[in-house]
Amino acid sequence: MVDVPLGHVGPVPGADIEDVELYHPHSWITKYVFAQDAKVIAIQYSLTALSVGLIALVLSWLMRLQLGFPGVFSFIDANAYYQFITMHGMMMVVYVLTALFLGGFGNYLIPLMVGARDMVFPYVNMLSFWVYLLAVLILIASFFAPGGPTGAGWTLYPPQAILSGTPGGQEWGIVLMLASLMVFIIGFTMGGLNYVVTVLQARARGMTLMRMPLTVWGIFTASFMALLAFPALFVGCVMMMFDRIFGTSFFLPAIVEMGQPLERSGGSPLLFQHLFWFFGHPEVYIVALPAFGIVSDLISTHARRNIFGYRMMVWALLAIGALSFVVWAHHMYVSGMNPYFGFFFATTTLIIAIPTAIKVYNWILTLWRGNIHLTVPMLFALAFIVTFVNGGLTGLFLGNVVVDVPLSDTMFVVAHFHMVMGVAPILVIFGAIYHWYPKVTGRMLNDTLGKLHFWVTFLGAYAIFFPMHYLGLMGVPRRYYEMGEMSFVPPSAHTLNAFITIVALVVGATQLTFVFNLFWSLRHGKVAGSNPWRATTLEWQTPETPPSHGNWGKAPPIVYRWAYDYSVPGAAEDFLPQNQPSAQAVSGEAHG
Amino acid sequence: MAVALILVLIVVGSVAFHLLSPWWWTPIASNWAYIDSTIVITFWITGAVFVAVVLFMAYCVYRFRHQPGRQAHYEPESKRLELWLTLVTGIGVAAMLTPGLFVWRQFITVPQDATDVEILGQQWQWSFRLPGPDGKLGASDIRLVGPDNALGISREDPNSQDDIVIEGGELRLPVGRPIKALLRSADVIHDFYIPEMRAKMDLVPGQISYIWFTPTRTGTFEILCAELCGVGHPQMRGTVIVQEQKDYQAWLQAQASRTFARLTPTAQ
Numbered sequence: 001m002v003d004v005p006l007g008h009v010g011p012v013p014g015a016d017i018e019d020v021e022l023y024h025p026h027s028w029i030t031k032y033v034f035a036q037d038a039k040v041i042a043i044q045y046s047l048t049a050l051s052v053g054l055i056a057l058v059l060s061w062l063m064r065l066q067l068g069f070p071g072v073f074s075f076i077d078a079n080a081y082y083q084f085i086t087m088h089g090m091m092m093v094v095y096v097l098t099a100l101f102l103g104g105f106g107n108y109l110i111p112l113m114v115g116a117r118d119m120v121f122p123y124v125n126m127l128s129f130w131v132y133l134l135a136v137l138i139l140i141a142s143f144f145a146p147g148g149p150t151g152a153g154w155t156l157y158p159p160q161a162i163l164s165g166t167p168g169g170q171e172w173g174i175v176l177m178l179a180s181l182m183v184f185i186i187g188f189t190m191g192g193l194n195y196v197v198t199v200l201q202a203r204a205r206g207m208t209l210m211r212m213p214l215t216v217w218g219i220f221t222a223s224f225m226a227l228l229a230f231p232a233l234f235v236g237c238v239m240m241m242f243d244r245i246f247g248t249s250f251f252l253p254a255i256v257e258m259g260q261p262l263e264r265s266g267g268s269p270l271l272f273q274h275l276f277w278f279f280g281h282p283e284v285y286i287v288a289l290p291a292f293g294i295v296s297d298l299i300s301t302h303a304r305r306n307i308f309g310y311r312m313m314v315w316a317l318l319a320i321g322a323l324s325f326v327v328w329a330h331h332m333y334v335s336g337m338n339p340y341f342g343f344f345f346a347t348t349t350l351i352i353a354i355p356t357a358i359k360v361y362n363w364i365l366t367l368w369r370g371n372i373h374l375t376v377p378m379l380f381a382l383a384f385i386v387t388f389v390n391g392g393l394t395g396l397f398l399g400n401v402v403v404d405v406p407l408s409d410t411m412f413v414v415a416h417f418h419m420v421m422g423v424a425p426i427l428v429i430f431g432a433i434y435h436w437y438p439k440v441t442g443r444m445l446n447d448t449l450g451k452l453h454f455w456v457t458f459l460g461a462y463a464i465f466f467p468m469h470y471l472g473l474m475g476v477p478r479r480y481y482e483m484g485e486m487s488f489v490p491p492s493a494h495t496l497n498a499f500i501t502i503v504a505l506v507v508g509a510t511q512l513t514f515v516f517n518l519f520w521s522l523r524h525g526k527v528a529g530s531n532p533w534r535a536t537t538l539e540w541q542t543p544e545t546p547p548s549h550g551n552w553g554k555a556p557p558i559v560y561r562w563a564y565d566y567s568v569p570g571a572a573e574d575f576l577p578q579n580q581p582s583a584q585a586v587s588g589e590a591h592g
Numbered sequence: 593m594a595v596a597l598i599l600v601l602i603v604v605g606s607v608a609f610h611l612l613s614p615w616w617w618t619p620i621a622s623n624w625a626y627i628d629s630t631i632v633i634t635f636w637i638t639g640a641v642f643v644a645v646v647l648f649m650a651y652c653v654y655r656f657r658h659q660p661g662r663q664a665h666y667e668p669e670s671k672r673l674e675l676w677l678t679l680v681t682g683i684g685v686a687a688m689l690t691p692g693l694f695v696w697r698q699f700i701t702v703p704q705d706a707t708d709v710e711i712l713g714q715q716w717q718w719s720f721r722l723p724g725p726d727g728k729l730g731a732s733d734i735r736l737v738g739p740d741n742a743l744g745i746s747r748e749d750p751n752s753q754d755d756i757v758i759e760g761g762e763l764r765l766p767v768g769r770p771i772k773a774l775l776r777s778a779d780v781i782h783d784f785y786i787p788e789m790r791a792k793m794d795l796v797p798g799q800i801s802y803i804w805f806t807p808t809r810t811g812t813f814e815i816l817c818a819e820l821c822g823v824g825h826p827q828m829r830g831t832v833i834v835q836e837q838k839d840y841q842a843w844l845q846a847q848a849s850r851t852f853a854r855l856t857p858t859a860q
Contacts, residue, residue, distance in 0.1 A: 160779075252797075305665065308670075371656065401692060409792065
């Protein structure tokens with residue numbers, strides 16, 4: 001009954017190509033600064049992205065202070081507020097989540113998990129990070145530019161993004177934002193091509209596509225999608241830059257600016273929205289799919305059970321990836337586009353719920369009849385399921401076109417997307433860091449601090465965003481610097497806002513325990529050994545921990561089985577590494 | 593054990609919050625009760641799924657927690673179970689989508705007898721235009737906007753002469769009559785939003801978008817801008833007063849001095 005070909009030990013194909021000679025760094029600078037080793041690049045990406053994340057966290061504090069206690073903090077005026085929300089959103093979505101999942105986890109895990117010595121284009125990989133860093137610096141520079149950063153909202157909708165009524169619209173803010181995004185996309189393209197080509201071309205002998213860990217599948221699919229989606233944003237940025245600097249009218253029809261007619265005509269503000277969301281919706285899944293993949297591996301490893309329905313999981317990832325390109329206009333139901341689009345996009349959007357639901361079922365069915373170790377990574381994985389299910393289900397409200405009408409542009413939307421693509425992926429990132437830190441550093445992160453960090457973050461984030469849905473249901477619009485008097489809003493809503501702010505401050509401050517843990521455990525953590533979680537995937541089978549340049553010592557591994565041989569009946573241990581030939585440990589009857 | 597308990601508490605807490613919290617939608621004042629019904633259906637279906645998934649997780653975490661001697665069950669996949677779950681999910685999704693699409697069809701099909709009302713947004717105020725006795729709104733163009741013509745109404749179009757212009761004031765509507773709101777923007781994207789009407793649609797410069805609704809009760813309601821339109825966004829408020837037919841007609845008569853032709857006599 002359980003005899004599926006996934007783990008079947010087939011003949012391992014002969015080596016097609018010789019083992020490649022790697023680039024050898026000759027100095028400290030080429031080893032750690034202008035590094036070409038994907039593992040070093042991964043750490044550079046991760047530390048940069050986490051630093052940007054800390055800035056974005058502080059920005060969220062500032063905006064919550066204004067929402068919870070309007071008028072109390074005089075330094076947060078309307079201009080500053082809109083600048084904070086804009087920078088928070090853009091930083092988190094693009095410069096933190098995308099960079100961390102693909103640049104960080106992608107770089108570290110792809111070569112190790114597929115059994116490669118490095119990315120296939122190490123030099124381009126190095127450039128990718130430095131171009132990304134440049135994009136971050138341009139973005140940060142806008143805080144110090146005249147007029148400050150743009151306050152157009154992270155969606156940057158023209159015409160307001162480039163007009164004087166918006167902070168940074170007629171000053172430096174929007175120009176630096178667009179420039180930074182363009183540079184980011186250039187940098188990402190270099191990295192993304194690397195990830196895709198490495199997965200397709202550099203897998204170890206025996207590592208068929210259908211033996212790859214779901215982490216690799218998730219990052220691979222997301223990279224492929226990003227290569228298709230980011231160009232739409234790039235084009236939008238170029239056009240808006242032209243509108244802003246050269247006076248073109250790609251996105252500007254005949255309009256009035258502060259009472260004065262502008263010399264523009266014929267452009268379409270909706271065109272930008274289509275370009276933006278053609279990128280923007282796949283972007284949600286560019287963040288989500290790596291999280292899906294990673295969480296699958298966390299659950300499987302720590303429940304000591306094979307991931308349930310592996311093939312279905314792979315096909316669901318691919319189906320979500322493909323479908324996510326035909327749902328973008330569900331962000332535009334009330335945008336004034338042709339309303340008949342609503343039928344199509346509502347249908348595609350709700351269909352995407354089906355493969356997504358399959359993934360959720362398979363995660364919890366992996367827990368079922370497992371042997372669940374409630375380690376810190378497992379706790380984060382469980383919390384991910386709770387928040388992702390919650391946020392995914394509210395997506396069924398917003399995706400269903402007519403239900404979206406009263407909820408669109410309200411706090412319901414803010415609560416929904418924070419739950420599903422803010423909190424949920426970040427919980428996976430934390431879980432993944434607790435899981436792979438021992439491989440990266442050779443030491444375990446402190447467990448007590450980890451549990452403290454986990455409980456405050458998970459329960460706090462849930463307490464922030466769950467009640468927020470109900471503010472939106474009541475009709476409170478998002479992106480309001482102050483609610484002011486609204487006849488339909490009872491005073492209790494202000495109390496709720498103050499509560500949310502206080503919880504946000506606590507959750508934010510708790511992240512310092514995580515940062516402390518990262519540094520403290522570097523020297524004082526328990527020594528991990530090469531495979532502390534007793535996991536099957538190749539990155540835990542390296543001859544050295546942390547793995548050295550080239551990963552595999554003398555010879556790259558040969559893969560004999562899929563990534564999920566946990567608790568195989570008859571096996572001596574409750575896990576069989578992917579590079580373990582069957583004869584050593586499996587009884588004849590069991591398929592290994 | 594503690595983890596399973598907390599998962600159960602999250603479910604209980606969420607459901608209790610949903611049932612007991614004082615924050616719920618505003619009492620409806622338009623014909624779109626169908627939207628509210630679809631939201632209720634969606635709450636039931638999604639709520640049931642959320643409760644089932646998290647409780648099942650809690651059960652697994654308790655029942656299959658690591659204990660000495662426990663071994664996980666090895667079963668890579670079960671086609672029957674997966675097929676079954678996919679089908680059930682498909683049915684649930686269809687149960688939400690189908691009523692949604694039917695209501696959407698109504699939402700975008702404007703009744704023949706709807707009265708046109710123009711709503712113009714500009715940073716950061718609302719203006720309105722009602723057709724005069726001829727029942728027709730005259731042509732307009734943003735390029736005609738000037739100090740004496742804030743809505744950019746065409747002077748040449750005979751239909752525009754009797755149009756009633758209300759700048760920055762309050763909109764009045766008769767109860768029980770379908771209204772087709774024609775939405776224009778002079779500068780950036782705004783969004784015409786009345787929570788009680790369940791009505792929301794962007795005003796996009798360069799085009800005219802629309803939304804229709806029938807006010808079903810009299811009263812005063814707030815118009816909010818729901819699309820970020822610059823620093824003045826939260827201050828962009830308006831008022832709509834829904835009146836009985838005879839009160840509305842009396843008010844309309846009194847507006848005769850505010851026709852476009854009177855406001856801009858040079859047009860003659």
